[in-house]
Amino acid sequence: MSSTTTANPVLRVPPAAPAEAAAHFRASLAFHADVSDVAAALAAGGDPGFVVLDCRSTESWDQGHVPGAVHLPTALVPERAGQLLDTSVPVVTYCWGPACDGATRAALALAELGYPVKEMLGGFEYWVREGYEFETRQGRERRAADPLTAPVGADCGC
Template identity: 40%
Template sequence: MTSLVREIPAAPSAIALMHFSNRLTFETDCSDVHASQQGGEVDFILVDVRGPLAFERGHVPGAINIPGRLLTTEGLAGYPKNSLFVVYCAGPHCNGANKAAVKLAALGYPVKEMIGGVTGWLDEGFELSVAEQCPVNAAIGCEC
């Protein structure tokens, strides 16, 4: 008798290696973002793509807020094309980060998704920050 796990055979190792290696070019996780921040190795722009109110209530420390609808050529004009954006949203139940990644890639920016989003961040035991000033990045021309 075969288990449900083995009902569909696993991919050959070479194909699995290619698949999982490729996934890592599209995503990072909360732990890697946190470790980079703690080590002072922040060579990426962490973007919370949720709305300003959600950002204000709690966001990953060091993140800026650029709601997905504001990811435009004009809104990102101040960022060099080689800027690596790491985007996140509420969590696995939200596809806002995926939509933002599509927009950023279409605009020619390198991008990764921080898988898990806010939910993943909290699951790792990390704290959220609360916005004290305008929750939207001033570089995109929004006012509070």
């Protein structure tokens, strides 16, 4: 490796071989869904084929949540999941946002109980920042999309 490459922080550790990279990214898609894909599936109407699960506290849920989501705080997953969820239906978990791993902990607990599960990347923060409707104790709300997180008035093309 040349001295130019070792000084470059991006290439200090070289990229994985293409086959390894493909396996990694394929696996990542098996574990994650993004906010816009979840929103599109829910907006298509009918049964989306999954349940959205908000794993935050009741106070957080009341502050705002994805319409139609099931509320089940992470700590209560082991004792209440069987009452609220069907093990044959995939679950998409979310928490506050990218800096919170509550959705990851909830997804782990659900997987250990036998549920097929994915985590919604970006959580509730990105749901709101991308301009999707949400519910609060006072009713439904929608905020303008943040142009730093979602293209305004267009599909991002990804």
